[in-house]
Amino acid sequence: MQIFATEQIRAWDEYTIRHEPIASVDLMERAATACYEWLLQHHYKGRSFSIFCGKGNNGGDGLVIARLLAQSNHSVTVYILEFGHKGTEDFQINLARLHETAASILFISSNEAIHPIPSQDVVIDALLGSGINRPADGLTAELIQHINNSGNEVIAIDIPSGLYVDHSAKGNIVIKARHTLSFQCFKPAFLMPENAESIGDVHLLDIGLLPGFLEQQAAPFQLVDQAMVSAIIRPRNPFDHKGDYGHAAIIAGSYGMMGAAVLCARACLRSGVGKLTCHIPTQGYTIMQVSAPEAMCRTGENHSPHELEKYDTIGVGPGLGTHVENFDLLNSVFEQNRRPMVIDADALNLIGQEKALLKQIPPGSIITPHPKEFERLFGKTANDYDRIQLALQKAAEYNIYIVLKGRYTFIASPDGRGYFNSSGNPGMATGGTGDVLTGIITGLLAQKYSSLHAALAGVFLHGRSGDLAAAYSSQPSLIASDLIEFLGQAYQSLT
Numbered sequence: 464m465q466i467f468a469t470e471q472i473r474a475w476d477e478y479t480i481r482h483e484p485i486a487s488v489d490l491m492e493r494a495a496t497a498c499y500e501w502l503l504q505h506h507y508k509g510r511s512f513s514i515f516c517g518k519g520n521n522g523g524d525g526l527v528i529a530r531l532l533a534q535s536n537h538s539v540t541v542y543i544l545e546f547g548h549k550g551t552e553d554f555q556i557n558l559a560r561l562h563e564t565a566a567s568i569l570f571i572s573s574n575e576a577i578h579p580i581p582s583q584d585v586v587i588d589a590l591l592g593s594g595i596n597r598p599a600d601g602l603t604a605e606l607i608q609h610i611n612n613s614g615n616e617v618i619a620i621d622i623p624s625g626l627y628v629d630h631s632a633k634g635n636i637v638i639k640a641r642h643t644l645s646f647q648c649f650k651p652a653f654l655m656p657e658n659a660e661s662i663g664d665v666h667l668l669d670i671g672l673l674p675g676f677l678e679q680q681a682a683p684f685q686l687v688d689q690a691m692v693s694a695i696i697r698p699r700n701p702f703d704h705k706g707d708y709g710h711a712a713i714i715a716g717s718y719g720m721m722g723a724a725v726l727c728a729r730a731c732l733r734s735g736v737g738k739l740t741c742h743i744p745t746q747g748y749t750i751m752q753v754s755a756p757e758a759m760c761r762t763g764e765n766h767s768p769h770e771l772e773k774y775d776t777i778g779v780g781p782g783l784g785t786h787v788e789n790f791d792l793l794n795s796v797f798e799q800n801r802r803p804m805v806i807d808a809d810a811l812n813l814i815g816q817e818k819a820l821l822k823q824i825p826p827g828s829i830i831t832p833h834p835k836e837f838e839r840l841f842g843k844t845a846n847d848y849d850r851i852q853l854a855l856q857k858a859a860e861y862n863i864y865i866v867l868k869g870r871y872t873f874i875a876s877p878d879g880r881g882y883f884n885s886s887g888n889p890g891m892a893t894g895g896t897g898d899v900l901t902g903i904i905t906g907l908l909a910q911k912y913s914s915l916h917a918a919l920a921g922v923f924l925h926g927r928s929g930d931l932a933a934a935y936s937s938q939p940s941l942i943a944s945d946l947i948e949f950l951g952q953a954y955q956s957l958t
């Protein structure tokens with residue numbers, strides 16, 4: 464699924480209006496009806512509503528929702544923020560229609576007109592939508608703050624007012640919504656951690672924008688979803704043997720951190736790899752052989768980084784530690800292996816300390832930093848959007864894939880394309896889940912998936928395992944081992 468910027472969203476509306484064809488006021492009716500139906504289906508039936516509208520089409524949506532609620536006997540008060548103009552055509556048409564209902568309509572043209580919101584009311588925020596082109600200020604900003612301070616439950620229409628669709632609004636005054644009801648596709652704003660407080664839970668409502676538009680559009684970002692990953696994963700052939708699924712190596716673990724190596728190894732095995740050899744410290748030998756009997760082990764000084772050319776790929780980093788001798792280890796790995804590999808955790812921290820190593824990473828490799836590791840490697844950015852751009856820039860500069868881990872993990876490809884993963888949940892914010900991801904991606908690379916496909920399928924399957932595990936038990940109780948147990952079901956869920 465594409466993730467569009469403001470101009471493309473507007474173009475998609477216009478394409479639908481022209482080709483369906485449908486009048487724009489009828490498209491607004493369809494969008495607002497979807498919001499109204501969502502409210503009825505989600506325990507808001509019978510509640511009373513304070514609906515705040517601007518004079519653009521976002522406000523128009525609010526007026527239609529107000530009419531539909533009033534016509535179904537809900538108590539509705541509509542507050543229209545005065546901007547000194549009549550409003551868009553569709554806004555005006557719907558204001559006239561609203562006058563024929565029992566809804567109270569009040570205009571806010573100064574601070575004095577801002578009154579306390581009844582505590583039982585659900586607030587609908589339809590002040591500003593995707594047409595915003597500057598920070599909310601003056602009376603608009605005061606009204607937003609008034610709504611935020613009220614403590615009432617807020618449902619934002621299309622996007623919380625004050626937020627930009629595709630660039631940072633950090634530091635601006637923005638509505639804090641419990642739910643955001645948006646249309647058709649994800650907007651970049653919904654995928655950025657810096658907006659978490661504003662957007663609440665996002666619900667995408669289908670308003671029937673025509674799919675024909677998608678064929679002509681190159682979106683700046685793609686959403687990694689089930690359809691995408693189902694098309695990547697290949698079925699197994701009946702006459703295959705283990706040699707067909709590659710030989711992976713994992714170089715991981717140190718005293719006190721053998722768990723990371725075990726999680727990584729077990730996840731790699733469950734990903735479908737043919738053979739796995741773990742290069743681990745000698746004192747971790749028994750732990751690994753008992754925990755992952757399917758894997759072979761090599762021990763020896765400094766993880767014994769020898770004969771690495773026999774592997775199809777290598778995953779390095781989980782639980783490795785950042786002792787100085789590990790710089791030699793990394794140098795040796797990068798010298799021996801020039802095929803795409805996976806680099807994570809302490810291996811990234813070592814590279815963060817010795818930036819010259821970045822240039823030695825084999826081309827097409829996948830690095831999997833979390834935001835702090837990313838910062839150590841490439842520096843701080845002012846906001847999440849800049850971090851995404853920096854990731855794309857660095858991916859191109861070093862010819863690597865950067866998997867920037869988070870709620871919506873971002874995958875930066877060296878060709879300039881960016882992908883946001885859609886699966887996963889906050890239960891996965893717990894120790895060891897990153898080691899599992901490294902194991903899965905390493906296993907997919909060994910099975911000769913391209914680096915891009917291994918990264919995309921790896922993050923999606925990892926998140927899907929987390930979703931299945933959380934559904935089976937709960938988010939708080941989720942531990943990294945659960946992801947490995949549910950990887951089989953995650954694969955199954957793709958078909």
Ligand SMILES: NC(=O)C1=CN([C@@H]2O[C@H](COP(=O)(O)OP(=O)(O)OC[C@H]3O[C@@H](n4cnc5c(N)ncnc54)[C@H](O)[C@@H]3O)[C@@H](O)[C@H]2O)[C@H](O)CC1
Nearest residue numbers: 491494519520521591592593594595596597598599621646
């Ligand atoms: N498919 C869809 O997504 C549909 C969306 N719809 C809704 O339409 C809005 C977009 O409407 P638009 O009129 O373009 O913009 P806004 O309502 O956001 O109005 C903005 C309006 O206000 C001016 N303005 C911009 N920034 C500010 C500011 N900081 N303070 C005050 N005023 C500002 C600007 O000049 C505009 O005139 C979309 O979000 C959906 O809710 C349709 O219903 C159809 C389907």
Ligand SMILES: [K+]
Nearest residue numbers: 588591622624
């Ligand atoms: K809004």
